[in-house]
Each structure stands twice: as C-alpha cells, then as structure tokens.
Amino acid sequence: MKLKVVATLVYRFDHETPVIVAIEPARSPDQTIVSEQLLIDQPAELIRDLDADTGMRRFRGVLSGQVSIQYQGTIDNGTRRLLHADARQHAWAELPAEVLPYLLPSRFCPSDNLMRFAQREFSDIEAGGAKVLAVVDWLQEHVDYIHGVSNAQTTAEQTFIDRAGVCRDFSHLAIALCRALNLPARAVSVYAADLAPPDFHAVFEVYLDGQWWLVDPTRLAPVDGMVRIAAGRDAADIAFLTSGNFCQCLNQWVEVSRMEDSEPAQAA
Structure with missing residues (x-):
C-alpha cells in the first residue's frame, strides 16, 4: 500500500x-x-x-x-502481515543479540513490577502470538482510552493502576506485560492512516517467529496502514x-x- x-x-x-x-x-x-x-x-x-x-x-x-x-x-x-495466534515464541537462547535488550525493564516499562500479575493472568494462554493477543484483549477490556489522565512521566505501572491513558500508555503497558511474559517487545512510533484525529501514533512490536510484528494495543488504526518511524525500549527512545x-x-x-x-x- x-x-x-x-x-x-x-x-x-x-x-x-x-x-x-x-x-x-x-x-x-x-x-x-x-x-x-x-x-x-x-x-x-x-x-x-x-x-x-x-x-x-x-x-x-x-x-x-x-x-x-x-x-x-x-x-x-x-502488505503487512498481521500477528497471528500461532506465531512461535523463541527460547532466550535462540534470540539474536540485538533483541535481548527488549526483554528487560526500562524507564517507562518496569516489567519486573508486573511479572507476578502477568504470569498469573496469562498462564493458561498458549505461548507466542496467542499470549500477545490475549494481552491486547485484556487492555481493551480493562483500560480506558482517555486524554488527560496521564502525562509525559507516566509509566506502565501507573497506567496499570489508573486503568486509563492514551496510545503511549497502552503501548507501555502492553510492552511491560509482554516482557514480564518473557516476550521481547519494543515501543514504535508510526504514521497511521485512518487514525482520527491524525497524529503521531504509538504502538509496539513483539519478536516472534524470527521477526518483529507491529501491534496496535489501542486498535484505533489498522496495522496495514502504518509507516514505522522509530523503535526503542520505550517512549524515551522514540520521541519525535x-x-x-x-x-x-x-x-x-x-x-x-x-x-x-x-x-x-x-x-x-
């Protein structure tokens, strides 16, 4: 496209x-x-x-x-491939060296503080793509998209408590939960068609089946209409x-x- x-x-x-x-x-x-x-x-x-x-x-x-x-x-x-439930999760020993930093906690994604919740909440979900999609489903059910609740200092942990935020917050929480589940995940800034109102948009990528997959945890814009700008550990790395x-x-x-x-x- x-x-x-x-x-x-x-x-x-x-x-x-x-x-x-x-x-x-x-x-x-x-x-x-x-x-x-x-x-x-x-x-x-x-x-x-x-x-x-x-x-x-x-x-x-x-x-x-x-x-x-x-x-x-x-x-x-x-033609962007959409993440599917059967995408395979790698053992850490299989991961390329450049992917390893995206398993670790970062400034806005303190995944270590959410590990107990994540592993209890998603323990029954099959590893890999199915688990990532379950995380996004959980966000849709439990987190409200609301402007003004968060600010530039809000972390995934605070969003988990507030259960509200904007695209940046949804992405940070999704990343933190994925990392807590031993899934490499990173923040991505994109241009997105059909986003209303148009703006810079924050999504995330997860590494499965030997590649990075774009995922929009807000479900506000179609992945096939996205243009990747920057990727990093969290918002601090991808500011425009x-x-x-x-x-x-x-x-x-x-x-x-x-x-x-x-x-x-x-x-x-």
Whole structure:
C-alpha cells in the first residue's frame, strides 16, 4: 500500500538549542521510501544518523527562534502481515543479540513490577502470538482510552493502576506485560492512516517467529496502514523531537492518506 505522509512541527527556541528529531520513516525491509522531502525554514547544519538494528533515522542540529520542520513523503509499506495466534515464541537462547535488550525493564516499562500479575493472568494462554493477543484483549477490556489522565512521566505501572491513558500508555503497558511474559517487545512510533484525529501514533512490536510484528494495543488504526518511524525500549527512545533546552511547541499536525497506484508520487 502506498501512503502519502505530511508532518509539520512548529517550535519556538528562546536560545540556540541542540535538537534530535525523528520524523522521517525508518529504512526497513517492510517499507520502501518512494520519494521524500525535508523542509526547515531556517538554515541549519544537520547531522544524520541511521540505526543499523531498527532502520530508524534521526537528524541533529542547533535551532533558534521560531522554526518550522516539515516532512513530506510517499511510502510503500507493501502488505503487512498481521500477528497471528500461532506465531512461535523463541527460547532466550535462540534470540539474536540485538533483541535481548527488549526483554528487560526500562524507564517507562518496569516489567519486573508486573511479572507476578502477568504470569498469573496469562498462564493458561498458549505461548507466542496467542499470549500477545490475549494481552491486547485484556487492555481493551480493562483500560480506558482517555486524554488527560496521564502525562509525559507516566509509566506502565501507573497506567496499570489508573486503568486509563492514551496510545503511549497502552503501548507501555502492553510492552511491560509482554516482557514480564518473557516476550521481547519494543515501543514504535508510526504514521497511521485512518487514525482520527491524525497524529503521531504509538504502538509496539513483539519478536516472534524470527521477526518483529507491529501491534496496535489501542486498535484505533489498522496495522496495514502504518509507516514505522522509530523503535526503542520505550517512549524515551522514540520521541519525535528531543531538545537540549526548554522550548515551546506552537503547532504540530500530521496528514496520512492512502494513494491510488495511478497517483504520481511527489518529487524527492
């Protein structure tokens, strides 16, 4: 499927401020960047980074004053495979070394604190894909999608207590529960078609059957309409903008639309 993405960030920096920005889609085997353009409305010397394990692309620079950053791109995400109940869970000895960090507790996903609950609640579910889908079913039944309950410091443990949150919180809790069940899981930021209202969306991936599978624990957007941006241990690793000083977000908006095969891609 071809998707057209436009993402715009408008920020004010009172002083010269170093930033790290992750709004460009990842380079990965399951999605092809057909064309793209990055527009910044002030001169900036950028350093570009590519994460070899995840395909995540970030750029670094120093910005000041009011700045608009816009990404425009056409991405072909092929035909995404949906996680199925029979996907096999690996023994730890079988896992690639780069997957191992996603078994461990992290800042927003303290899986060790949820291990007793997870292993009791899901002990009767077959290992692998079925267990992950059971975790998502549990979230749908027991956690409400509500704005304003959480903030940027909310952990999966707090969401477990509050039983409410937004996409970031659903993903953190799903990741923590999967890790507590010995399943490698990581946070992923995506562009998502059919998400209402359009925005950056937080989902997660779980490693089964020798590959990473995208899963939306909120079920607000179809996985086959997603474009992966960044992946990491939790939200701290996948923020679309990280600033070295205080800054103010003046505006941000995201547009994701499906393209017909006959529709021309934008110029790179």
